[in-house]
Amino acid sequence: MNFKTIEWRGDRVRLLDQRRLPGEVCYFDCRDPSSLARAIQGMAIRGAPAIGVAASMGIALAAQKLHTHNLEVFLKNLKKVCQQMRQTRPTAVNLFWAVNRMERLLDRTRSFSIEEIKAKLEDEALQIYKEDLQINRKIGENGKRLIKDRDGVLTHCNAGGLATAGFGTALGVIQAAWTEGKRFHVFVDETRPLLQGSRLTAWELAQEKIPATVLTDNMAGWLMKNGKINLIIVGADRIARNGDTANKIGTYGLAILAKYHGVPFYVAAPTSTLDRSLPSGEQIPIEERSAEEVTHLRGKRITPKGIKAYNPAFDVTPHSLIHGIITEKGIAREPFHKNFKKMFTK
Numbered sequence: 001m002n003f004k005t006i007e008w009r010g011d012r013v014r015l016l017d018q019r020r021l022p023g024e025v026c027y028f029d030c031r032d033p034s035s036l037a038r039a040i041q042g043m044a045i046r047g048a049p050a051i052g053v054a055a056s057m058g059i060a061l062a063a064q065k066l067h068t069h070n071l072e073v074f075l076k077n078l079k080k081v082c083q084q085m086r087q088t089r090p091t092a093v094n095l096f097w098a099v100n101r102m103e104r105l106l107d108r109t110r111s112f113s114i115e116e117i118k119a120k121l122e123d124e125a126l127q128i129y130k131e132d133l134q135i136n137r138k139i140g141e142n143g144k145r146l147i148k149d150r151d152g153v154l155t156h157c158n159a160g161g162l163a164t165a166g167f168g169t170a171l172g173v174i175q176a177a178w179t180e181g182k183r184f185h186v187f188v189d190e191t192r193p194l195l196q197g198s199r200l201t202a203w204e205l206a207q208e209k210i211p212a213t214v215l216t217d218n219m220a221g222w223l224m225k226n227g228k229i230n231l232i233i234v235g236a237d238r239i240a241r242n243g244d245t246a247n248k249i250g251t252y253g254l255a256i257l258a259k260y261h262g263v264p265f266y267v268a269a270p271t272s273t274l275d276r277s278l279p280s281g282e283q284i285p286i287e288e289r290s291a292e293e294v295t296h297l298r299g300k301r302i303t304p305k306g307i308k309a310y311n312p313a314f315d316v317t318p319h320s321l322i323h324g325i326i327t328e329k330g331i332a333r334e335p336f337h338k339n340f341k342k343m344f345t346k
């Protein structure tokens with residue numbers, strides 16, 4: 001992986017601008033928490049684990065930039081920044097998981113000096129970043145045996161290094177199998193409306209020289225019918241206790257097609273994507289983004305003026321359509337609620 005999705009630089013956070021890929025590889029610096037919040041909202045950085053890392057760095061950055069000797073004022077301001085980060089995007093639970101982790105640290109450090117709290121927040125954000133990288137490598141190791149030589153493996157959206165601190169979840173499994181010497185072909189759904197598949201996943205696979213073919217989102221069923229796809233692996237934004245999984249819009253349709261054609265459908269995600277407060281996917285909040293993302297393609301209108309467009313960014317795949325959820329603690333299978341419990345007590 002010869003890019004850095006996100007980088008802590010002491011007094012600023014450097015992001016790879018994912019809106020401009022694959023045409024331009026350019027980085028930009030966020031020097032305050034508001035610019036990081038805008039970058040998350042505007043999808044310069046996206047993907048569940050990556051926005052969790054970005055939010056935690058945003059809080060650490062806010063602490064660096066606060067010049068006050070009054071602990072109450074300092075803490076009050078940082079709580080506001082935590083809230084600002086929570087409001088950026090609603091579906092990916094990793095964002096809330098990371099912000100809560102930073103906030104818990106803040107609550108534990110009330111007896112420390114402001115300078116000490118600043119240092120602890122920075123350490124925690126860097127720790128979240130490092131852990132994400134390690135976890136993704138474990139997900140890759142745990143999932144790679146699912147891929148066989150000559151398989152056709154389909155993925156949707158981008159669950160690669162760009163969506164995480166590095167290595168990726170679904171793409172991490174693909175990468176680990178490839179590095180082990182398995183030879184297979186990856187099919188990449190282009191993923192309308194923002195094209196995370198054809199722009200980002202295809203870009204990552206091309207760099208790794210893993211053979212890949214981009215499909216428009218309506219082609220997968222036909223390829224499954226013709227035996228070209230043997231396995232589907234996608235990422236996740238939030239997983240409920242019963243295994244219901246929110247991921248990029250279009251995932252649900254793929255899972256139904258997979259069931260009909262007998263193709264195994266797997267989700268790859270860190271356990272931080274599991275929302276144990278939710279019994280089922282019914283309660284997962286689904287982000288609705290602007291209609292303009294559908295009516296326009298890279299700034300150019302592609303629908304008649306005045307026409308309406310609907311833009312839910314995610315859908316929920318019921319657990320009954322999921323063969324297994326590949327995590328850093330192993331592969332969870334039905335009944336997910338019981339097996340998740342076991343995973344957390346190990």
Ligand code: MRU
Pocket residue numbers: 046047048049092156157158159160163164168169170196234235236237247248249313
């Ligand atoms: O809207 P995005 O691009 O943030 O959506 C990303 C996805 O749906 C990914 O599949 C998911 O976050 C998993 S990333 C490891």
